[in-house]
Amino acid sequence: MRIIRKYTLENPQDFKFKLLQWGQQFEDIIWLDSNQYNQLYSSYDVVLGVEAFTSIKTDYDNGFDKLKEYQEQTADWIFGYLSYDLKNDTEDLLSKNYDRLHFPDLYFFQPKKLFFVKDNVLEMHYLRMVDDEIDEDFDLIQTFSAHLEETKEDSPCGKIKISLRMTKDVYKEKINQMLAHIHRGDIYEANFCQEFFAKDSCIDPLQTYHHLNTISKPPFAAFLRFDNLYLLSASPERYIKKEGNKIVSQPIKGTAKRSIDDNLDAELAKVLANDPKERSENIMIVDLVRNDLSKTAIKGSVNVEELCKVYSFKQVHQMISTVVSQVEDTVSPVDVIRSTFPMGSMTGAPKISAMQIIEDLEASKRGLYSGAVGYFSPSGDFDFNVVIRSILYNALEKYISYTVGGAITAKSDPDKEYEECLLKAKAMREVLEGV
Secondary structure, eight states: OEEEEEEEOSOHHHHHHHHHHHHTTSSEEEEEEOTTOOOTTOOOSEEEEEEEEEEEEEOSTTHHHHHHHHHHHHOSOEEEEEOGGGHHHHSSOOOOSBOSSOOOSEEEEEEEEEEEEETTEEEEEEEGGGGGGHHHHHHHHTTSOSSOOOOOTTOSOOOOOOEESSOHHHHHHHHHHHHHHHHHTSOSEEEEEEEEEESSOOOOHHHHHHHHHHHHOOTEEEEEEETTEEEEEEEOOEEEEEETTEEEEOOEEEEEEOOSSHHHHHHHHHHHHHOHHHHHHHHHHHHHHHHHHHTTSOTTOOEEEEEEEEEEOSSEEEEEEEEEEEOOTTSOHHHHHHTTOSOGGGSEESHHHHHHHHHHHOSBOOTTTTSEEEEEOTTSOEEEEOOOSEEEEETTTTEEEEEEEEEEOTTOOHHHHHHHHHHHHHHHHHHHHOO
């Protein structure tokens, strides 16, 4: 179905800039960048898919069944996203909170043109009807600049003013309500989020993504365009990956700030690694992930490879665990995702009760935030990130949004939780407001 051609790149980093700029001509774009972060289970440095040959767009109603049919019938590379609100397909839940972004609940497309970069090797995978364009496109990509040009002064996008969906006092009151649920025994932990937004505003999506990625350098960065809708993501978190019969999930729970002083920075990481509250948050979600993976796993194959390991990123230190399992050949890849979605790190425990309380207390519909972006391969392997540390943009509505949150447990302090939200929001705010 696809023609594959390989090229050796003299300067892979320069080629990346050229490739993403070249891709901006298309209305369907997905760009996945590992930023060469030293992560477990990395397959590619960069992936670009453009120009939809086929696609699926749907709301949550029977969303996973429709995706399963599309994935099986296509039997090719498909790229796209799962919004958080697909929870309503797996459980008897609703999403009624305010939404100004209007992303469909699920969107995947089969790119006509695919690019995979690993080290200094480029693979171009083109569908046969466009295979004669491979060499022509490769030559054209080389003509682009290796550096992004700054937005011109006459840009129609002026200064952006960020607003909060809820005040600090309202946020703290919501946290206290969440704590009341925990003390009553309704839940053990829940991820509570708040939205930051700008109305009647516009951005240059490519410039904004480039700036966000540059100051963050995460292992699961993504640039997604679907018509007038954009995701600009600096996600540090993998949701789930399938490689052969192995399933890998890597939930993040536990955050600490960085310091420019090396000794203090090391101390901050050490304090995070030994913080009882942060460890308990992580371990509770690890238990949830173990339970989710067991629904499709070969009996006895669920295992925790890493527990509460601290990884350092440009903006923050994060506590990450790695949970794995094995599945039979007969298990559908979509069913593996269906049985684990939404990811435990963005919901809580018990999961259904947590999602009900989240819906009641949050002020905005999550949509693509805390959903997942990634791909399925022709063999049924897949890899998806968690959509956090991300800017969502509806260019038609001129609406810009980013959402941040944190895990609330019995030991949570509302003021400290609010400070953690501001820490997580720092990179997005810096990019949008230039502060």
